[in-house]
Amino acid sequence: MTDPSGVPAVGETDAMSAQADPGAGHRGDGPGDAAAAPPEAPSLLRRPDEMEHETIHKSLNAVEKGLAERFLAGRELAVYAENGVRRIGLTTARVLELPESLRRGAACGLPVGEFGPDEDFRLDLQGAMEWARITQAQSVRAAEKASRLFLYGRNLLAGSILRHDPKLRPGDTCVVTNPRGEGLGLGVVVGKFKGTGEAVHPVHDLGRYLREQDLDE
Amino acid sequence: MVDIARPPAGPQVRAWATKHGFSEAFAARLVAVSRAAGADTPLFLDGLLRRPPRYLRVNPLRASPEEVRKRLIARGFETSRVDLDEHVLRIGHAPMSPGATQEHLLGMTTLQDLASASAPLALQARPGEVVADLAAAPGVKSLHIAGDMQNLGALVCVERDAARARALRFNLERGGAACAIIRTEDAAQLPEKGWADRVLLDAPCTGEGTLPKDRKRRRMRGEEIAELCAVQERLLDAADRVLRPGGTLVYATCTFGPEENEVQVARLLRRGYSMQRLPFDRCTGVLLGRGITDWPGHELPAELAHARRFFPGIHPSLGFFVAALRKEDA
Numbered sequence: 001m002t003d004p005s006g007v008p009a010v011g012e013t014d015a016m017s018a019q020a021d022p023g024a025g026h027r028g029d030g031p032g033d034a035a036a037a038p039p040e041a042p043s044l045l046r047r048p049d050e051m052e053h054e055t056i057h058k059s060l061n062a063v064e065k066g067l068a069e070r071f072l073a074g075r076e077l078a079v080y081a082e083n084g085v086r087r088i089g090l091t092t093a094r095v096l097e098l099p100e101s102l103r104r105g106a107a108c109g110l111p112v113g114e115f116g117p118d119e120d121f122r123l124d125l126q127g128a129m130e131w132a133r134i135t136q137a138q139s140v141r142a143a144e145k146a147s148r149l150f151l152y153g154r155n156l157l158a159g160s161i162l163r164h165d166p167k168l169r170p171g172d173t174c175v176v177t178n179p180r181g182e183g184l185g186l187g188v189v190v191g192k193f194k195g196t197g198e199a200v201h202p203v204h205d206l207g208r209y210l211r212e213q214d215l216d217e
Numbered sequence: 218m219v220d221i222a223r224p225p226a227g228p229q230v231r232a233w234a235t236k237h238g239f240s241e242a243f244a245a246r247l248v249a250v251s252r253a254a255g256a257d258t259p260l261f262l263d264g265l266l267r268r269p270p271r272y273l274r275v276n277p278l279r280a281s282p283e284e285v286r287k288r289l290i291a292r293g294f295e296t297s298r299v300d301l302d303e304h305v306l307r308i309g310h311a312p313m314s315p316g317a318t319q320e321h322l323l324g325m326t327t328l329q330d331l332a333s334a335s336a337p338l339a340l341q342a343r344p345g346e347v348v349a350d351l352a353a354a355p356g357v358k359s360l361h362i363a364g365d366m367q368n369l370g371a372l373v374c375v376e377r378d379a380a381r382a383r384a385l386r387f388n389l390e391r392g393g394a395a396c397a398i399i400r401t402e403d404a405a406q407l408p409e410k411g412w413a414d415r416v417l418l419d420a421p422c423t424g425e426g427t428l429p430k431d432r433k434r435r436r437m438r439g440e441e442i443a444e445l446c447a448v449q450e451r452l453l454d455a456a457d458r459v460l461r462p463g464g465t466l467v468y469a470t471c472t473f474g475p476e477e478n479e480v481q482v483a484r485l486l487r488r489g490y491s492m493q494r495l496p497f498d499r500c501t502g503v504l505l506g507r508g509i510t511d512w513p514g515h516e517l518p519a520e521l522a523h524a525r526r527f528f529p530g531i532h533p534s535l536g537f538f539v540a541a542l543r544k545e546d547a
Contacts, residue, residue: 045398075368075395090395094345094371101408102373102400109363109374109389109397126390129323151322182323206322209387 042105043081059121070134086115132183147178151207156200219446220514224249254506264530271308280325324391332527332537336469337361344369346414351404354381356388363394372397404455411461426471426536462547475512478538489545492523
């Protein structure tokens with residue numbers, strides 16, 4: 001699906017594409033590092049190159065004018081490779097000024113997405129959280145009880161959706177929020193937003209932090 | 218190899234140890250520590266048998282304490298503030314696990330013991346600085362530091378254990394710690410020297426301070442202390458290497474034994490470090506224990522008294538040791 005300007009806006013090939021297969025991305029550090037480092041060298045956490053920068057900005061701004069700037073909110077973009085995937089994080093200028101040896105092999109504290117197989121920008125879980133803070137585009141707002149169930153990996157039924165972006169169509173990836181508009185995860189639209197049937201299937205949700213790990217001291 | 222003190226156990230100590238399932242040698246050490254730190258020994262021993270209250274800390278990168286408190290009250294929680302840290306809430310009645318709320322998953326809160334908050338408080342990280350957290354998992358203190366830095370600057374979080382590094386990543390992600398990077402390696406392998414303005418080493422330790430919630434630790438052996446002391450020495454050397462001259466090092470453990478605490482800090486004092494006063498001296502109105510300066514088998518400088526100790530039963534927390542040091546200018 002494309003918007004009138006012809007820029008990918010919604011669906012499987014743009015910023016809202018969910019990270020369904022973390023191992024499917026491109027390998028390596030990107031154009032700037034491939035020649036300098038031996039193949040087995042750990043990845044360098046670095047600024048995006050010109051093409052990567054443009055891909056991310058275009059992808060976000062195609063959804064809503066000025067969205068890229070709001071998404072960054074004064075922070076910097078970082079790119080680093082991990083498990084064969086080029087990941088994208090939000091970071092600070094000071095991090096990017098650290099000696100290269102400290103940035104090599106490091107992961108970003110706030111990852112927000114990755115580059116997909118077609119060099120497209122894909123949001124991940126925390127990217128969706130950042131998204132929900134700045135726009136309601138491509139979003140579905142669930143009622144309180146449905147929000148709780150979504151965090152346990154349950155589907156959203158049409159009757160439990162308080163509001164949704166009218167541009168969303170079956171097959172589109174969407175950000176799911178609670179009644180306050182706080183991001184809870186990513187889903188895929190599977191049906192109509194009217195009636196009683198299933199409307200959204202979960203893809204990633206914040207409940208994974210509980211399901212997969214003990215976070216506490 | 219560090220000398221491990223083995224104070225004798227008198228009849229009263231032996232009786233207490235037998236009654237509560239502690240080894241006699243360990244009980245005698247606990248009594249000796251409390252006396253050396255000027256703590257009320259009966260209160261302390263009683264505190265080792267009972268769980269302290271639960272706490273959560275509000276992540277200022279995601280929400281304010283007032284907002285979180287209102288939201289938790291609406292969910293049926295009872296919470297109250299504590300004087301040590303304005304972002305910490307003591308949990309009273311809890312209708313569900315505080316780690317399973319939406320607020321927790323949204324990164325607004327972390328669960329930690331009250332005393333744990335003292336290490337980042339002692340570090341006093343500021344926006345724009347370069348800070349290293351050398352044994353960072355599970356990342357609750359790292360997130361506290363990122364909050365103090367207002368997400369400005371660079372926070373290098375280091376964790377050797379890959380499984381624990383995963384918890385570190387999850388906590389930093391949830392909390393929105395954009396200023397942080399994660400290195401999964403032994404801190405002793407860190408590249409470069411003198412790049413950090415501040416270093417936190419909350420060192421791996423025997424964990425005696427967690428006795429109130431972990432009965433298995435009641436039969437601690439001296440050999441375990443010696444093993445951990447070797448790890449602590451190695452990590453402190455790493456901390457010394459990455460800290461810039463004039464920078465601040467905070468050393469903390471959740472254990473009582475002076476061999477793992479004051480004796481380790483004394484090594485750095487002999488290298489020209491100096492003790493710094495901590496920005497707190499009490500917890501919930503009760504004065505904290507002072508650092509120990511008299512312990513069998515070790516010569517400990519008087520300035521170690523500036524370190525602080527949390528004692529279960531005396532303070533409403535698990536046991537904890539924290540010291541702040543300044544590295545000599547070049």
